[in-house]
């Protein structure tokens with residue numbers, strides 16, 4: 001078997017086109033321009049790239065984009081003050097503070113300062129709880145992107161065995177809630193899981209969110225399974241020249257693709273979905289803040 005490649009890049013493009021349509025309707029029918037504020041503190045190169053693409057894609061779908069770049073030595077009090085200002089700014093419907101923040105700032109305090117109604121990352125305890133009990137609101141961006149790809153690939157997920165490898169607050173735990181909602185039977189594995197290969201062999205759906213290059217091998221995969229590889233790992237690529245690197249996922253791609261029915265590549269799988277889902281969450285919060293039912 002050679003797996004179908006799940007093309008996250010083109011799915012994300014389609015999603016952004018649908019989002020641009022929702023933006024137009026909010027503008028023309030309700031006079032609302034959804035606005036997303038992105039805050040970055042310091043000069044982490046990876047964070048700067050993420051923030052620039054978030055701002056660019058926000059503007060491309062017709063939303064208002066507000067970018068706040070603060071110096072590395074910004075105090076916690078100053079950052080919290082900015083968050084409070086954005087909480088009270090009627091033009092802003094989503095607030096994202098790019099993590100990690102410099103060490104003088106407590107990230108938990110920052111997250112808790114964001115108004116849950118504008119928490120488009122779905123980091124605040126209030127929104128994490130809403131996802132758990134199935135109330136409308138923003139949903140963690142990367143897991144939401146994984147779910148969209150799975151639904152597109154499989155249709156109903158009901159009754160399928162899903163194994164998530166990784167239990168972070170960012171990916172593994174919210175993924176568990178979303179798949180449970182879809183009536184999957186969910187197993188969450190982590191660094192203390194025994195016989196991980198055997199656990200994965202029972203999975204119709206594998207979600208790999210570990211951060212270890214190519215850890216999940218082809219002979220762990222049940223024939224016909226669907227694999228979503230969240231991992232992004234940079235490894236040396238001497239074949240491309242001295243000092244060169246390349247990106248790989250947490251799954252040994254070629255081995256797994258020989259067994260699975262479908263698999264996301266790295267790059268070009270889950271990655272592009274994350275920012276598109278951030279924009280989708282901004283449509284959700286802009287709708288809810290204005291008393292409208294968010295589009296599905």
Ligand code: NDP
Nearest residue numbers: 142166167168171190191209210211230231232270271274
């Ligand atoms: P974390 O480091 O927060 O969590 C990693 C998880 O993997 C932990 O639960 C850990 O277990 C588990 N783990 C570590 N080693 C093993 C092992 N040997 N066997 C089984 N489980 C193990 O990572 P994140 O969830 O933030 O990210 C995971 C990966 O996804 C990273 O590569 C990251 O770059 C990528 N990522 C990609 C995104 C995208 O947009 N595509 C977005 C977010 C993340 P324990 O809890 O026991 O320590």
